[in-house]
Structure formats: structure tokens, C-alpha cells
Amino acid sequence: MLSHNLGYPRIGSRRELKRASEKFWSGKIDREELQKVARKIRHENWETQRAAGIGLIPSNDFSLYDQVLDMSLTVGAIPERYHQLIDGKSNKELDLYYAMARGYQRGGLDLNAMEMTKWFDTNYHYLVPEFVKNQQFRIYSEKVFLEFEDALQKGILTKPVLLGPVTYLLLGKEKEEGFEKIDLLENLLPVYTSILKELYSRGAQWVQLDEPALVLDLTEKQKHAYEIAYATIRKSVPKLKILVATYFGALEDNLPTAAKLPVDALHIDLTRGESSLSALLKHEDFAHSTRQLSLGVVDGRNIWKNNYRKSLDFISQAIHVLGEDRLMIAPSSSLLHSPCDLDFEQDEIILTPEIKNWMSFAKQKLAEVVEICRLAGTDLLLDDAFIENQNAIESRRESPLIHKPHVKTRLTAVKEADLNRQNNFEIRQQIQLEKLKLPLFPSTTIGSFPQTDEVRLLRANLKKNELTLEQYEVRIREEIVSSLRWQEELGIDVLVHGEFERNDMVEYFGERLSGFAFTQNGWVQSYGSRCVKPPVIYGDVERPEPMTVKWSAFAQANSQKLVKGMLTGPVTILQWSFVRDDQPRKDTAFQIGLAIRDEVVDLEKAGIRVIQIDEPAIREGLPLRKTNWSAYLKWAVDAFRLSAAGVADQTQIHTHMCYSEFNDIIDSIAAMDADVITIETSRSQMELLDAFASFSYPNEIGPGVYDIHSPRVPTVDEMVLLLEKALKVIPARNLWVNPDCGLKTRKWPETEAALRNMISAANLLREGVK
Structure with a gap:
């Protein structure tokens, strides 16, 4: 079995990217210093994954702001209002990038930022691609190539990650009437195939195309778009190994579409869609093919320690049908949604050892993936790592810290009447108009x-006991009164x-x-x-x-x-x-x-x-x-x-x-x-x-x-x-x-x-x- 990872947190273990980005935006550092910080984070991420024993390490999962915005820049989907910032100079690309993300007010230009919305059902936000009728695409940014080459220089042959073409289009928004965004696939695919050909020519063996839209409700037209897209991709790069990654849910009615894609591997999320496994194993087109199946058994979106027994049960089911050589083991999704490293949690007052023992962050999830691969096929009852894992799982299940009978009793006593205000809104509105006396x-x-910074410093000094609680509250009251007076004046x-x-x-x-x-x-x-x-x-x-x-x-x-x-x-x-x-x-x-x-x-x-x-x-x-x-x-x-x-x-x-x-x-x-x-x-x-x-x-x-x-x-x-x-x-x-x-x-x-x-x-x- 091959272990791999879908993506790693890019903020830095100490939020280095946040600080560098904000310094760059405020003019305190230049673009070279920003890129230096970004490069250091990428290198540390790759080394962390290599040290953990991950077989396929991703590249291009790093972003200065957002991976969907990166994709828009990569394929040249740049809204017209930003075109005046395009001058062909590579050192201006960052200005364009941040203008699309944050807006732009400089040199007489006043440009609105792109719309932002939630990434599926997570608390991550992405920049919504904007599409017009007959939208044209071209390779604009070479970020994916540069990061692949950067890893090669570190001696790491990575698996470049790109947002898949169908999901990319479905995440966007039509900015004019008269077309469907999925119809732009014909214009977009030549750019994707050019990118993949270039990656192959530079030595890439695997490429990961993220298609989480495969866990959504899709129309027949959208399902057909997947068939067209991946038939075209397969034909253009027959020797490049393509892994299609789905996550955040089960494939359900999209399973036949996913199972037939002419790719080398398919990733499924077993933490939020475990029904996909049994369905795929029963699907003849997939079960009797040579395609590999990537099992996302370690939760990429939560912080609880993996239950090795449950993960190994999934693997056992898959081995029985597919054999061990056709399996890949990974987190359920990118680890973007997990904190970086549990080892940094050293304060036992903030996080007690008992609760910490139940948890796993991104770095620890890498170790879990590798450990699960090792444990498959071993005598679990004699394995210390497995025994230790099961002891942690059991201690959490039985801990008196978790269960409070009086809270459960109050919950069961909730009645329908507890959910309703005294009167409906029309009556409440009239009462509030009279009582609150607000203007139109x-x-x-x-x-x-x-x-x-001063307010944050107050809290920091209170935590460090450099301010007494009384001194802290005096300052907070001053801030409150000042803000009230300002609002009143306004x-x-x-x-x-x-x-x-x-x-x-x-x-x-x-x-x-x-x-x-x-x-x-x-x-x-x-x-x-x-x-x-x-x-x-x-x-x-x-x-x-x-x-x-x-x-x-x-x-x-x-x-x-x-x-x-x-x-x-x-x-x-x-x-x-x-x-x-x-x-x-x-x-x-x-x-x-x-x-x-x-x-x-x-x-x-x-x-x-x-x-x-x-x-x-x-x-x-x-x-x-x-x-x-x-x-x-x-x-x-x-x-x-x-x-x-x-x-x-x-x-x-x-x-x-x-x-x-x-x-x-x-x-x-x-x-x-x-x-x-x-x-x-x-x-x-x-x-x-x-x-x-x-x-x-x-x-x-x-x-x-x-x-x-x-x-x-x-x-x-x-x-x-x-x-x-x-x-x-x-x-x-x-x-x-x-x-x-x-x-x-x-x-x-x-x-x-x-x-x-x-x-x-x-x-x-x-x-x-x-």
C-alpha cells in the first residue's frame, strides 16, 4: 500500500504566513521577503511529510491566499476590471493576485475584490471565479511548475495538486446571462491538458486533480462533463498517473460516473462517506479494473485521534476485493482544515494531558496514515502502537469529564413551546417600534x-500576569466608552x-x-x-x-x-x-x-x-x-x-x-x-x-x-x-x-x-x- 497526503496547512506552524502577508500589505516588507517566508513554509511542510514517511507528498497545495484564486490565475480567468493591472511583468503578478482577493485602491484605480464564499461545508472561504460568455483561458501563472521544481531541488518528487476542471467551473459564477458555466469546459480543457503535459515533461509521475463536486447533487449534463473532461485528459497525457480526489461526502448517485473515469486512482472520504467503499467494491467496472483506490481513513477536518481498528476494518474490506497493491492510504481530505502540530501544545493548564491524549493534529495525522499502512496485515493484539491507540480511544469513551447527567436531563425536557416567542413578528414589530423609537x-x-495591537497586548499582558484583572478591566472600560462616544458623534x-x-x-x-x-x-x-x-x-x-x-x-x-x-x-x-x-x-x-x-x-x-x-x-x-x-x-x-x-x-x-x-x-x-x-x-x-x-x-x-x-x-x-x-x-x-x-x-x-x-x-x- 502506498501512503500519500492530499494537502498540508500552509499558514506555518507559528502562523508565519499570516504575519508576513499582513506586513507585506502594510508596506513593512517587500515581495522578496514575503516569498522567502512562503518558500520556507513550503520546504518545512515537505520535510515534515518526508520525515513522517509519506510516500506521495503534494506540491501546489500551498497558497498565499486561496487555492481557487490560484487556479483562476493559473488558467487566466482574470475578470476584466483587473486587466489594467496586467503588464506582462512577473513581479506585478502579486499586485494582480491581491487586487482580486482584497480589492485595489491606488494610482487612481478603485477595484472591487472578487466575491468570497464558503468552501463546501467547511469554515474555509474561497474566491469565487467569475465567468463570462465565451470565456477564454490561457496559462497565466506558472506557480504549479515552479513549486514542483522547487521540491525537486530538495530531492522530493511531489504529486502536484490542481483543482479539477469540472469542480473549478462549478465553483464559479456566471457574470452575464445567456450561458451555463459548465459549457466553458471546451475552452478550459486545452489549458488543463497543456499544464499536465508540461508537468509530465518536467518529471511528474503523479498529479492529483481535486473533484469534490463529485459528492454534490449533479445534473446529467454535469456528470457527462466529467466523462468528457477525463477522456480528454487521459488521451492527452496517457503516461501521467492521474489521481482524482473526492472528499467531504459519499459519491452516492455519482459513483458510476466516478468509477468509470479513465484515471489511475480514485480517492474517497471514509470519514464522511463510508458508503462509497462498499459501493465501489461491488461496482464491476471499478473492482475488475487496474485502478487504485485511495482510502481517506484519517479525518482531515477534526482533531480526534484515529481509531485504528475502524480504519483497518475498511482496509481489510478493500484488500479482500482489490488486493493490497491497488490500495492507497491517506487523510480524508487536505489537512488544510487541521491545526499544524499537537507537539506545540505544552501548557497542561490550557490543554490537560488527558484531553490531549485524545487528539491528533496535521503532523500527527501523517504519522497515523503511515502507522495504519504498517499495521495492515500484522497481529494487532501484539502490536504496541495498536494497543496504545485503542487504550486512548477507550479512555475517551469512558471519561467522566465528558458526561453530565443534569445537562442531558435538561436537554430531554425541551418542549416545542420553548422554541417560540410570545407573539408573532407583526405584533412584536409594533411593540418594538413603540418601545425602541428607532428612526427609518x-x-x-x-x-x-x-x-x-494595543488591545491585543492588553489581553496578552493579562495572560502573562503583567496586568492585574482590575488594571485590564479599567483599560477595556476606557476602550468601550471611547467607542460609544465616537459612535454617538457619528x-x-x-x-x-x-x-x-x-x-x-x-x-x-x-x-x-x-x-x-x-x-x-x-x-x-x-x-x-x-x-x-x-x-x-x-x-x-x-x-x-x-x-x-x-x-x-x-x-x-x-x-x-x-x-x-x-x-x-x-x-x-x-x-x-x-x-x-x-x-x-x-x-x-x-x-x-x-x-x-x-x-x-x-x-x-x-x-x-x-x-x-x-x-x-x-x-x-x-x-x-x-x-x-x-x-x-x-x-x-x-x-x-x-x-x-x-x-x-x-x-x-x-x-x-x-x-x-x-x-x-x-x-x-x-x-x-x-x-x-x-x-x-x-x-x-x-x-x-x-x-x-x-x-x-x-x-x-x-x-x-x-x-x-x-x-x-x-x-x-x-x-x-x-x-x-x-x-x-x-x-x-x-x-x-x-x-x-x-x-x-x-x-x-x-x-x-x-x-x-x-x-x-x-x-x-x-x-x-x-
């Missing part, structure tokens, strides 16, 4: 303000306290809930330089004491205006954590929902009349197959309603969602019954509102009027135009004015300028409807 087109922000209608005391919108709450563990260096990439350190939900969840009431009450006491209480919702806490896998996700979500409900009730008692429960992850939690949507949406919506329904009608409940396509789940969004929903619409130029209009969404909406993920400051006219678009589909009394997400990652100068323009836009809109 009320303005607010999503919650967080820029986390400056004219924002519903204020926020800025969240200066919070590190991360999920981690902050996880630290205050039982059943959560934390890491020092368990960082994963969310997008670009944005990294998150997800909490680990290992056991039953409850709220020992209030989590936000003190700070929200302090803020409200220091302003005559309304100040929102800010919470993260149960589904988002679930989605953005590493979740226990020993009970249904629904049960864990409801446990969190009950904890948030307690906080909502306490905020209301403390005089907070507007409470926001953020749920940006509702959409990303959708199962990849529509047949499984209804069950998920029922418990996800119910978990939110459970968290929100404990307050009186006059308390206004907000929720926030970002980078979501709502068309196909709009009825479930409405069923959440939030009084106000704020959403991202700026990058899509309000396209997302079409779903709310056609559905006649009854509640209030705040469509984001500017993109906080880009440093560019939009003009007042731009925002007015977006709001006027919104007014065509949203009644004026239901329209809010706000940015499209929190402002934590932005700098103060751009934040102040953008919010001033936003308030000016809101005022102009009010004048226009008088």
Missing part, C-alpha cells in the same frame, strides 16, 4: 470594532460596545462554557491571513455563570442610545469548533442553545433591549446533498429559536449571517423568526436580496452596504446605490443600514471613513423618502 433606516454595526442609531475584551467570537464563549477545551497553537486558516483557533467541544455543555452581561450592562449604562448585547449562536459555535463525535451534532447544538438562552434572558434582565445572536454558519452547516437538508435545517433552526425565545416581545432579537446563498433555504431563515437579520450583500451587489424579495420575507433586514473584508473605503454614492437597490425589494420600514460583517480585522482609519460614509448614505436615504 436605523443604522448599526455588526458588533466588533478593530482589534488594535450618529449611529444602535450602538455596540466593540467587543474589545473578546479574542474570537467562538473562542470567547467556549472559554466560558463547560465541555470546551482550548489550544495554544491550534490555528486553522479561514481565508487569506485570517486564522482562527477553534475551541474543542469534548463533553456536555452548560453555562456556569453569565458571560457577557457585565460588559453589555456597563456599555448601556454609559449611553442614552440603545446598545446591543452581542452573542454567538449555537449553530455557529458548533460549526466553528472541533466537535465531539460521540453523540449527534443536534444534541450538542441544543446543549449550547440552552446555555445561550440563559445568557439572553440575563441580558434582558440587565436592561439590554436589543440582543444579537450571530449565526453566520447556518448555511455552511447544510449537508452537501439536498435530501439531507430538511433534517439538518429543522434542528439548526430549532437550536437558534431555543436560544432566542426566552425574552419578551419588546426585546429585539437580531441575527447576522455572512457569505451565504439564501435562495434555497429562505423558508428556514424566515423560520428562525429573528426580528432583524443582517447579511452580506455588498460583493454581490445586492443579488442575495432577490431571495428575500421573491419569498416576501416578513421581518426586518440589514443588507451589508460595504465589504469589510477589503481595505478599500466605498463612497457615499456607492452605498446609496446599494440601498436604493435594496429598497426595490424591501419595505422601507424593514430596512436597516450596516456593514456586511464585524470590523475586528480592519484598521481604524478605514473603519472611521467607511462608517462616516455609511451614515451619510443613511441620511440621504431618509431625506429621499420624506
Whole structure:
């Protein structure tokens, strides 16, 4: 059996790429220094995998920002607005690259960034390719060749990784009418075949083409596109070994298509789609061929130690039909979604040895892959590594740290009535109009303000005991009051306290809930330089004491205006954590929902009349197959309603969602019954509102009027135009004015300028409807 890896984290074990990227964007280092850091990370990743004993090591899995953006640049799918940045100079390619990712304001040019959305059902974001009718493609970037050659110079013959042609097209968006993006395959394939021919000529033996779209619902036309694509590829490079990688789910009805592809190996994810194995082994076209089968047995998306017995059972099934020589062993997906190295977790107060013993990060997952290969066919009962693994699995299953009977009892007592507000929205809206006295087109922000170096230093010094808790809280109160005064001066209608005391919108709450563990260096990439350190939900969840009431009450006491209480919702806490896998996700979500409900009730008692429960992850939690949507949406919506329904009608409940396509789940969004929903619409130029209009969404909406993920400051006219678009589909009394997400990652100068323009836009809109 051959071991291999689909991809490795690219942020660096100490987030070196994040720091270098942000220094480059701020002009503190030049492109040569940035590339030096990137090259060092790539080399370390390759050496780590070689040292672990991985047989096929990937290249081109590294990215400075996003692998889908890399593919767009590789095949020359560069939207027309960026063409003025193309001058044929290789040292300008980086300017173009970051302009597409982050927008561009320089030398009289003002270019919007490309749209960003979630990568399948993960918390990673990718840059959405933009396609026009008769789109032409060409090899523009040589990144894949350069990184393959770079590894060769290190003595490592890698397996270059490319996003497969069909998935690449399906991930994109048509930017004009009159064509289907899949019809561009005919134009795209010559570029792919040229890339593969060039890789073969440079010595590549294997190439991995990622086709995760094979686990989605596909039309017959899209399935046929796979047949065309891989027949063309096979004919063009008959001697190059092609591995098609699927992941994040089971092949199901796409299995016949995948099984017949004329490739050398097919990868399947057995952590989220184990039914694919038995189906493939029964499929005569595959079972009786010479194609290899790659078994993704080590979970690339979670942090729990692999159960060797279960993995070896899969391998035994496959060996029985295919034989050992036709098998490859790998993680289920790229390890992009895993933290880098558990060895960096040395603080036993933060992560206890007992819980750490249940865990495995990217580096350790490599060792698991290699160990599983070795264990196949051995006498397991005499193998120390196998015995040690099974002892760890059993200790987790039996640990009293995990199970709390009173939490389980409260969960089983939840009734339908606990999910409902006192009255419907129409009645609540009238009560809130009278009680809150907000103007037409009320303005607010999503919650967080820029986390400056000074604010981060406060938290760091508190952790190092260089500040007392009292000294720390004095400084945080100063930051809150300062931000309140600034918001009042600006004219924002519903204020926020800025969240200066919070590190991360999920981690902050996880630290205050039982059943959560934390890491020092368990960082994963969310997008670009944005990294998150997800909490680990290992056991039953409850709220020992209030989590936000003190700070929200302090803020409200220091302003005559309304100040929102800010919470993260149960589904988002679930989605953005590493979740226990020993009970249904629904049960864990409801446990969190009950904890948030307690906080909502306490905020209301403390005089907070507007409470926001953020749920940006509702959409990303959708199962990849529509047949499984209804069950998920029922418990996800119910978990939110459970968290929100404990307050009186006059308390206004907000929720926030970002980078979501709502068309196909709009009825479930409405069923959440939030009084106000704020959403991202700026990058899509309000396209997302079409779903709310056609559905006649009854509640209030705040469509984001500017993109906080880009440093560019939009003009007042731009925002007015977006709001006027919104007014065509949203009644004026239901329209809010706000940015499209929190402002934590932005700098103060751009934040102040953008919010001033936003308030000016809101005022102009009010004048226009008088």
C-alpha cells in the first residue's frame, strides 16, 4: 500500500504566513521577503511529510491566499476590471493576485475584490471565479511548475495538486446571462491538458486533480462533463498517473460516473462517506479494473485521534476485493482544515494531558496514515502502537469529564413551546417600534470594532500576569466608552460596545462554557491571513455563570442610545469548533442553545433591549446533498429559536449571517423568526436580496452596504446605490443600514471613513423618502 497526503496547512506552524502577508500589505516588507517566508513554509511542510514517511507528498497545495484564486490565475480567468493591472511583468503578478482577493485602491484605480464564499461545508472561504460568455483561458501563472521544481531541488518528487476542471467551473459564477458555466469546459480543457503535459515533461509521475463536486447533487449534463473532461485528459497525457480526489461526502448517485473515469486512482472520504467503499467494491467496472483506490481513513477536518481498528476494518474490506497493491492510504481530505502540530501544545493548564491524549493534529495525522499502512496485515493484539491507540480511544469513551447527567436531563425536557416567542413578528414589530423609537433606516454595526495591537497586548499582558484583572478591566472600560462616544458623534442609531475584551467570537464563549477545551497553537486558516483557533467541544455543555452581561450592562449604562448585547449562536459555535463525535451534532447544538438562552434572558434582565445572536454558519452547516437538508435545517433552526425565545416581545432579537446563498433555504431563515437579520450583500451587489424579495420575507433586514473584508473605503454614492437597490425589494420600514460583517480585522482609519460614509448614505436615504 502506498501512503500519500492530499494537502498540508500552509499558514506555518507559528502562523508565519499570516504575519508576513499582513506586513507585506502594510508596506513593512517587500515581495522578496514575503516569498522567502512562503518558500520556507513550503520546504518545512515537505520535510515534515518526508520525515513522517509519506510516500506521495503534494506540491501546489500551498497558497498565499486561496487555492481557487490560484487556479483562476493559473488558467487566466482574470475578470476584466483587473486587466489594467496586467503588464506582462512577473513581479506585478502579486499586485494582480491581491487586487482580486482584497480589492485595489491606488494610482487612481478603485477595484472591487472578487466575491468570497464558503468552501463546501467547511469554515474555509474561497474566491469565487467569475465567468463570462465565451470565456477564454490561457496559462497565466506558472506557480504549479515552479513549486514542483522547487521540491525537486530538495530531492522530493511531489504529486502536484490542481483543482479539477469540472469542480473549478462549478465553483464559479456566471457574470452575464445567456450561458451555463459548465459549457466553458471546451475552452478550459486545452489549458488543463497543456499544464499536465508540461508537468509530465518536467518529471511528474503523479498529479492529483481535486473533484469534490463529485459528492454534490449533479445534473446529467454535469456528470457527462466529467466523462468528457477525463477522456480528454487521459488521451492527452496517457503516461501521467492521474489521481482524482473526492472528499467531504459519499459519491452516492455519482459513483458510476466516478468509477468509470479513465484515471489511475480514485480517492474517497471514509470519514464522511463510508458508503462509497462498499459501493465501489461491488461496482464491476471499478473492482475488475487496474485502478487504485485511495482510502481517506484519517479525518482531515477534526482533531480526534484515529481509531485504528475502524480504519483497518475498511482496509481489510478493500484488500479482500482489490488486493493490497491497488490500495492507497491517506487523510480524508487536505489537512488544510487541521491545526499544524499537537507537539506545540505544552501548557497542561490550557490543554490537560488527558484531553490531549485524545487528539491528533496535521503532523500527527501523517504519522497515523503511515502507522495504519504498517499495521495492515500484522497481529494487532501484539502490536504496541495498536494497543496504545485503542487504550486512548477507550479512555475517551469512558471519561467522566465528558458526561453530565443534569445537562442531558435538561436537554430531554425541551418542549416545542420553548422554541417560540410570545407573539408573532407583526405584533412584536409594533411593540418594538413603540418601545425602541428607532428612526427609518436605523443604522448599526455588526458588533466588533478593530482589534488594535494595543488591545491585543492588553489581553496578552493579562495572560502573562503583567496586568492585574482590575488594571485590564479599567483599560477595556476606557476602550468601550471611547467607542460609544465616537459612535454617538457619528450618529449611529444602535450602538455596540466593540467587543474589545473578546479574542474570537467562538473562542470567547467556549472559554466560558463547560465541555470546551482550548489550544495554544491550534490555528486553522479561514481565508487569506485570517486564522482562527477553534475551541474543542469534548463533553456536555452548560453555562456556569453569565458571560457577557457585565460588559453589555456597563456599555448601556454609559449611553442614552440603545446598545446591543452581542452573542454567538449555537449553530455557529458548533460549526466553528472541533466537535465531539460521540453523540449527534443536534444534541450538542441544543446543549449550547440552552446555555445561550440563559445568557439572553440575563441580558434582558440587565436592561439590554436589543440582543444579537450571530449565526453566520447556518448555511455552511447544510449537508452537501439536498435530501439531507430538511433534517439538518429543522434542528439548526430549532437550536437558534431555543436560544432566542426566552425574552419578551419588546426585546429585539437580531441575527447576522455572512457569505451565504439564501435562495434555497429562505423558508428556514424566515423560520428562525429573528426580528432583524443582517447579511452580506455588498460583493454581490445586492443579488442575495432577490431571495428575500421573491419569498416576501416578513421581518426586518440589514443588507451589508460595504465589504469589510477589503481595505478599500466605498463612497457615499456607492452605498446609496446599494440601498436604493435594496429598497426595490424591501419595505422601507424593514430596512436597516450596516456593514456586511464585524470590523475586528480592519484598521481604524478605514473603519472611521467607511462608517462616516455609511451614515451619510443613511441620511440621504431618509431625506429621499420624506
